[in-house]
Amino acid sequence: MKEKIIELLNRADDYISGEEISKHLGVSRTAVWKVINHLREEGYEIESVTRKGYRLVSSPDILNEEELHYNLNTNVIGNKIISYDSVDSTNQQAKKLALEGAGEGTVVIAEEQTAGKGRRGKNWVSPPKTGIWMSIILRPDIMPENASMLTLVAGLAVCKAIREITSLEASIKWPNDIVVSGKKICGLLTEMNSEIDYVNFVVVGIGINVNIEEFPPELDKMATSLMIEGNQIYKRKRIINKTLEIFEVYYKKYLETEDLTNIIAEYNECCINIGRNVKVTSRSQNLKGIVKEVTRKGELIITDPQGEDIEITSGEVSIRGIYGYV
């Protein structure tokens, strides 16, 4: 009933009377009154005026399905949202749900991750109620080797969403970080479950540091948050919705060609690697050079000191001036 009352309050242009709510839901006035009080306790600011009724002044930044669906303008991405107070990691939870059949576009989100993960099982700090910890389940009809590009698609969506909502100068650090002021503000972790030539599902994990006030000393030089950079508290809901909406647009464009052809120009505009001195450390090679571009297949092209162009598909990329690399 709580969700339905939130919906009615959200939909009402102006005041909505307790009587109207109680009729609409077929419950007593007292029941409505109790829920309204409960919502106030949760942080909803609800004005009540005699003979007019209730009016929703503001909602708290709670990440439940109802709050997230409200104002979300997508067709597929987020058509189902599963929210938790606390999970080990949203990617882990999304993989389990996908194994059980969760469909394309399902979003798994949590107020807190107790064992958030970055690449290769690295720890990812995800304190409660201050960040966006979410995973999108996708079931694209693509070849497995093309799935890694979805990290770049999601990165572009997050970067654009942060720019739009906060006006901060966010950039993409290829392949899976978003940075502001040379520090990490978002990390992406794409995981795939596939057969040889068939993708069962992809999980795109997105972690955004939103209202984190400060980081522990060991992370302070590497990580930042929207709040630290923008000097204000941001509504996570708005960033989530914007990210999902933009992601849906780019995801469609990606599916048309099964690569980045339609969005690579925008990607390169947002990519902080371009033109920078980098060092690449991977299993197969270590090399230094200057980044030329990201290709429509998602590879990084680096011009080495001999002037030769080298194609990088994976590995750790350190950029001079970013994350303390000098």
Place this chain on the structure above:
Amino acid sequence: MKEKIIELLNRADDYISGEEISKHLGVSRTAVWKVINHLREEGYEIESVTRKGYRLVSSPDILNEEELHYNLNTNVIGNKIISYDSVDSTNQQAKKLALEGAGEGTVVIAEEQTAGKGRRGKNWVSPPKTGIWMSIILRPDIMPENASMLTLVAGLAVCKAIREITSLEASIKWPNDIVVSGKKICGLLTEMNSEIDYVNFVVVGIGINVNIEEFPPELDKMATSLMIEGNQIYKRKRIINKTLEIFEVYYKKYLETEDLTNIIAEYNECCINIGRNVKVTSRSQNLKGIVKEVTRKGELIITDPQGEDIEITSGEVSIRGIYGYV
């Protein structure tokens, strides 16, 4: 206690007295006697002679961990075996266990699959107690693009194991079938869970038709069993152990080079595609030609009617004379 008594009976060269068993396990003679009777009900043939004790004459073809571990000579593959009476599919179960942390070499096996799966979610018939329905969990330190070769590694192991145990002329139909007399006797389904450049785990599913007496009419021309071909009942345990042992050897060889360099000669010897007229149907192309070889990267090389060699990495391959393709 049942497992421990089976172990003692298996280990005893000759008779072992009830007293010895009861001392060894710290239980009463009556308790031992009860378990012995229970085992006889399950199909264990146990001789008992006054003043000598018990002797195991023969074991039923039950696929529990104890029976499978006994006589299994591997280091890693099958070091943990998880057996079920019935599961939806062993691959599905293995993927869940792997998500929860199951280690390299864990084998998941079931007497029956209620929703056995072939490639792309196709149905796989797996009646109770007559087949080998198992999945091997692997955690190789390889690049995701090299994981598909594990299907070929497993195929070679199954083919060799069937040849050794049954003397039937089994062959590999690239990439994921084993055939006898032009009909399918085994199917493989490799699934992977990965990040962009990191493999979380691989599940190699193996389904072998062992003692299936007959197939439904719609499968009759496509599928066969070891029993049909060899006119006898085979002990599944022996085939499982042999398969896991040979797989371990080839798997090691694969890991040394992260491709098939060390085993491709043997593979091509076993591969029924070689020299045959085939038709390939994939998302990107349809072509006919004669198969030249499988490469050390696991690709199929086909010489087309114009004499050009074409490299195939995936798709449905129909071989003239096999599975009713004329």
